[in-house]
Amino acid sequence: xxxxxxxxxxxxxxxxxxxxxxxxxxxxxxxxxxxxxxxxxxxxxxxxxxxxxxxxxxxxxxxxxxxxxxxxxxxxxxxxxxxxxxxxxxxxxxxxxxxxxxxxxxxxxxxxxxxxxxxxxxxxxxxxxxxxxxxxxxxxxxxxxxxxxxxxxxxxxxxxxxxxxxxxxxxxxxxxxxxxxxxxxxxxxxxxxxxxxxxxxxxxxxxxxxxxxxxxxxxxxxxxxxxxxxxxxxxxxxxxxxxxxxxxxxxxxxxxxxxxxxxxxxxxxxxxxxxxxxxxxxxxxxxxxxxxxxxxxxxxxxxxxxxxxxxxxxxxxxxxxxxxxxxxxxxxxxxxxxxxxxxxxxxxxxxxxxxxxxxxxxxxxxxxxxxxxxxxxxxxxxxxxxxxxxxxxxxxxxxxxxxxxxxxx
Amino acid sequence: xxxxxxxxxxxxxxxxxxxxxxxxxxxxxxxxxxxxxxxxxxxxxxxxxxxxxxxxxxxxxxxxxxxxxxxxxxxxxxxxxxxxxxxxxxxxxxxxxxxxxxxxxxxxxxxxxxxxxxxxxxxxxxxxxxxxxxxxxxxxxxxxxxxxxxxxxxxxxxxxxxxxxxxxxxxxxxxxxxxxxxxxxxxxxxxxxxxxxxxxxxxxxxxxxxxxxxxxxxx
Numbered sequence: 001x002x003x004x005x006x007x008x009x010x011x012x013x014x015x016x017x018x019x020x021x022x023x024x025x026x027x028x029x030x031x032x033x034x035x036x037x038x039x040x041x042x043x044x045x046x047x048x049x050x051x052x053x054x055x056x057x058x059x060x061x062x063x064x065x066x067x068x069x070x071x072x073x074x075x076x077x078x079x080x081x082x083x084x085x086x087x088x089x090x091x092x093x094x095x096x097x098x099x100x101x102x103x104x105x106x107x108x109x110x111x112x113x114x115x116x117x118x119x120x121x122x123x124x125x126x127x128x129x130x131x132x133x134x135x136x137x138x139x140x141x142x143x144x145x146x147x148x149x150x151x152x153x154x155x156x157x158x159x160x161x162x163x164x165x166x167x168x169x170x171x172x173x174x175x176x177x178x179x180x181x182x183x184x185x186x187x188x189x190x191x192x193x194x195x196x197x198x199x200x201x202x203x204x205x206x207x208x209x210x211x212x213x214x215x216x217x218x219x220x221x222x223x224x225x226x227x228x229x230x231x232x233x234x235x236x237x238x239x240x241x242x243x244x245x246x247x248x249x250x251x252x253x254x255x256x257x258x259x260x261x262x263x264x265x266x267x268x269x270x271x272x273x274x275x276x277x278x279x280x281x282x283x284x285x286x287x288x289x290x291x292x293x294x295x296x297x298x299x300x301x302x303x304x305x306x307x308x309x310x311x312x313x314x315x316x317x318x319x320x321x322x323x324x325x326x327x328x329x330x331x332x333x334x335x336x337x338x339x340x341x342x343x344x345x346x347x348x349x350x351x352x353x354x355x356x357x358x359x360x361x362x363x364x365x366x367x368x369x370x371x372x373x374x375x376x377x378x379x380x381x382x383x384x385x386x387x388x389x390x391x392x393x394x395x396x397x398x399x400x401x402x403x404x405x406x407x408x409x
Numbered sequence: 410x411x412x413x414x415x416x417x418x419x420x421x422x423x424x425x426x427x428x429x430x431x432x433x434x435x436x437x438x439x440x441x442x443x444x445x446x447x448x449x450x451x452x453x454x455x456x457x458x459x460x461x462x463x464x465x466x467x468x469x470x471x472x473x474x475x476x477x478x479x480x481x482x483x484x485x486x487x488x489x490x491x492x493x494x495x496x497x498x499x500x501x502x503x504x505x506x507x508x509x510x511x512x513x514x515x516x517x518x519x520x521x522x523x524x525x526x527x528x529x530x531x532x533x534x535x536x537x538x539x540x541x542x543x544x545x546x547x548x549x550x551x552x553x554x555x556x557x558x559x560x561x562x563x564x565x566x567x568x569x570x571x572x573x574x575x576x577x578x579x580x581x582x583x584x585x586x587x588x589x590x591x592x593x594x595x596x597x598x599x600x601x602x603x604x605x606x607x608x609x610x611x612x613x614x615x616x617x618x619x620x621x622x623x624x625x626x627x628x
Contacts, residue, residue, distance in 0.1 A: 179532030191426035
């Protein structure tokens with residue numbers, strides 16, 4: 001069992017200072033009928049990636065509301081994570097000739113984990129495809145099982161989805177980050193946004209001294225325009241496309257590009273993509289490719305706060321929490337209209353959307369030419385995140401799901 | 410009347426968004442969806458979305474108008490859809506009727522445009538509402554002010570906007586209680602007239618508190 005630890009525990013009162021006392025009282029009121037109820041969260045990695053990050057922040061808050069929440073990480077060998085990474089890409093639409101052996105590896109690890117885990121909590125929430133088959137180990141029909149899918153299932157590779165769908169259909173409900181990701185399933189499907197923690201190291205206020213120190217460490221000039229994309233080195237985040245968009249912008253504006261990301265234990269492809277990015281960037285000293293450790297929240301925070309514009313030029317995206325992180329810091333964002341990004345970037349209201357390398361470059365040029373509009377978008381984006389994408393809202397959605405499940409809604 | 414016999418009970422409210430099976434790629438399909446979708450879906454895309462995006466006080470009214478503008482690229486249709494004021498409606502059926510009339514007129518006069526694919530599909534969703542008492546009651550104007558001040562955005566919206574559908578009256582929970590339990594009809598009317606389309610929820614709350622304070626000074 002993972003214990004997020006004392007270091008991540010922030011009293012709810014500190015959120016009240018930021019969001020208002022009423023928001024916290026509402027959380028307490030919604031949690032009251034669920035006090036002492038057991039909840040189990042299961043995913044495939046304890047560090048790196050958005051899911052682990054959310055759970056790390058969410059669980060201490062749920063604990064403070066006196067919910068009995070446990071977090072388990074499924075175990076697996078390299079062969080399992082190779083298969084599930086391929087599943088992940090395939091479910092995002094990449095071609096993948098899945099073999100019977102792949103499915104056997106997947107099922108064997110799920111069975112192994114099922115025998116290790118109790119899976120008897122009143123509410124069991126399974127995150128993403130890796131542990132989806134744990135539903136086969138459901139011991140009785142009295143508890144509520146929900147599948148939380150964080151990836152874009154709008155155009156999945158059929159062979160992989162057809163394999164997973166029968167497991168998903170056995171859940172009581174499924175949650176997706178966008179309505180476009182929902183599939184035709186015989187169970188209720190809900191919209192669940194991921195969330196950021198405004199008080200975590202990644203999003204809290206930082207001193208200008210600290211930010212300057214980080215920029216100096218990575219040889220980034222604070223006096224010049226800084227364009228930044230924060231994401232894992234993953235082809236679906238299109239870091240090479242970002243470099244090409246930057247090169248178009250560079251014809252018109254003096255600027256630097258920061259591509260910063262870290263790896264995750266369940267992503268064996270990262271090192272390969274990083275090499276591709278370094279190859280694309282090598283002749284330009286204004287491109288800073290930063291291979292950050294898996295857990296470098298203060299550095300990410302500082303880089304986002306120092307940015308003139310934040311980019312998220314993903315080709316496919318589950319949600320793209322880095323967008324909310326940037327908006328929370330009132331940064332103007334230019335992002336691809338894929339996955340959950342349009343939920344965060346309402347075009348011309350909270351940021352600008354693009355559909356190509358050229359479109360990305362054009363929107364960046366537009367914002368660099370109109371800093372007043374950029375500032376207004378950043379301000380509206382901050383409000384949008386405050387209302388919809390903070391960890392307190394996430395907790396509220398879970399409470400609502402569990403309350404609705406108890407009432408049979 | 411200084412003290413009400415029936416207290417005002419403040420509620421906490423939360424909505425779960427249930428994703429429906431209907432979606433629309435064209436304006437003609439949007440019309441079909443509007444005709445067939447559930448009442449909960451109409452509620453979600455009009456009442457609920459205005460609460461969720463209250464801070465966008467320019468060019469945002471409901472999801473149908475936003476989709477017509479941003480995805481179907483029809484500003485003319487978007488303007489008409491955005492002009493609907495949800496406070497005018499006491500039933501979802503009446504609101505659905507007007508939405509269908511506007512989109513139906515567009516389809517009748519511009520059938521070719523109505524059949525064009527939008528950039529992104531419109532997905533019909535529903536709101537699943539859960540309410541619980543927040544544990545705060547008011548029997549005097551002072552207690553009422555205290556409750557208004559402490560209420561969450563969602564709770565404020567629940568009592569001030571979506572209450573119209575529950576009450577089936579051109580008023581809201583706050584005004585209804587002020588008029589009927591504290592006999593403060595002028596204050597109730599002033600509160601009911603605050604424009605939620607051009608104010609954020611915080612702005613609306615601040616205006617309401619100012620109105621209450623003015624009333625308190627009178628006594």
